[in-house]
Amino acid sequence: MIFTIFKKELTDTLRDRRTIIAMIVVPILVFPIILGLSTSVSKYFDDKQKEEVLKVALISEDTDNQFTQRLSAIPDSLGPKELIFRQDTIGLKKEISEDSLQLAIVIPADFDQQQKENQQSTIQVFHKGVNLGNKDRVEGYVSIIENTLLEDRFERLSLDKQLIDPINEQYVDISSKKEVIGKVAGGFLPYLFIIFGFIGCMYPAIDLFTGEKERKTLETLLTTPVPRWKILVGKMLVISLSGIAAAVFALVGMFAGLRLFNLVDIPGINEIIDGILTPSFIVGLLILLIPLTIFFAGIMIPATIYAKSFKEAQSVLTPVNFIIFLPAIIGMLPNIELDYTTAFIPIVNIVLATKEMVAGTIDFVLLGISYLVMVIFAALSILFSYKRFGRESNIVS
Known part of the structure; x- marks a missing residue:
């Protein structure tokens, strides 16, 4: 009988x-579209910024100092520039x-003399902070000029560069790219x-509940010789299946956007995605999704039973969105790991367990605890739904 109801409601x-x-x-479709648009827009603005001629005013009494000479000699690899010489501000x-x-850029009049005496020169850079990228470009120019002046200074003093850099750091990252992506993204x-x-569970x-109340078919269904819990x-199986399907299709869209359409230009991204999408990862993800979507269905059904119209049901479920998404956001914060505390926090444990699964560093004991906690919460939500569904005042509109 449960299967008959499931089949009928799924068809509808x-x-x-x-x-x-x-x-x-x-x-x-949403992820490939968003990823494609964001990548295209970012590339467009990056290309536009590189092509934009940067008008730079150089203010100094001596317009032929070393700074202006070296700035003029910098090629347009950082973007084209037009230098305008001024004597005042x-x-x-x-x-x-x-x-x-x-x-x-305000350059001191005695810039060359300061450099000749191996002193530090102070320059002022006027810019408009809302124009993103301009400051980065001038920092690139200054860095190039500073390096060339430093080379000249060391050569003039017959010194080795290693004198100002006594330690040469070599960082060896033992984390794989898969682990880095798992922890970061x-x-x-x-x-x-x-x-x-x-969202897949909500509609x-x-x-299936508010809609049937509006259509006056829920009362008719309850007059059939079928136990109310069946x-x-x-109905709950249909809602949970819809949620699982929506989640799976969202992940398919995301991986399709990354893998098939090459929307993100990251070296080795395809190999990393292939390494993530293993049978064990897919099965583990589906196992986590089942109690999660049942939990969603369990907290939605009482709200939709209570509501008297489609619009009212949406209004009731809107605050629930924030309650659900808040622990999901907490799970995305850095330095929050899956441990014997977070494994007992519903939804947060799912987020953290998935991060560990992507990185390939999952502790199966913690994964089991997380799964058991979600199963318990799913069972409690089913019990709560059953008690609300059993009230005549909630069913009859």
Whole structure:
């Protein structure tokens, strides 16, 4: 009987265009579209910035000092520049604020004498902070000039560069690229399937309970000689399956965007993705998704039973979004690891366990605890739903 109810409700759910869009179309397309757009936009602005001619005013009484000479000699690898020589700062700030100038560098008149005496020279750089990238470019120019002046200074003093660098650090990172990505970006994966898993559960839950109340078919269903708990379980299975499907399609869309369409230009990204998408990882992820989506269904059903309209159900579930997403965000924070404390915190443990699975450093004892905790919470949510579903006042609108 549970399977009959499940089959009937699943058929009705798959006929709902809104549910199909939320469960399949949006999850599988949203990540490639977002990733493709963000990559294209970033590349466009980077290329545009490199092509933009940077107008730099050089203010000094001596326009032929070493700084201006070396700046003029820098090739346009950091972007084209136009040097404008000035002898005072009159109207300088106004020109920069109006973007007729992008940068201004005030060079001391005795710059060459200071360098000849091996002293430190102070230059002032005027820029507009809201114009991102301009400061980085001038820092690149100054760094090149500083290195050349330093070489001249050491050559003039007949000194070895190692005198100012007594220690040569060599950092050997024993972490694999997979571990680094798992720790840095692995938290995004569970956040993604938590979002779409929740959304995938939400629309079927509203339709199967609030929708049936609006259509006056829920009372008819309850008059059939079927125990109420079987009706609840049949509907809950459809809601959970929709959430799992939405989460899986979201992950498929993400990995397709990374792997098939090469939307991110990271060396070795394809090999890392292939290393992550192992059968054990996929099975482990699905095992974690099952109690998670059941938990989602269990907390949604009482809200959708209580609501009297589709709009009211959406309003009731909106605050629940924040309650669910907050622990997901906490799990993404750095330096929060899966241990014997966080393994007992629902949703946070799923996020952290997934990060460890992506990195390949999962502790199976902690994974088992995390899974058991989510199973307990899923069972409690089912019990709560059953008690709310059993109240006549909630069912009859």
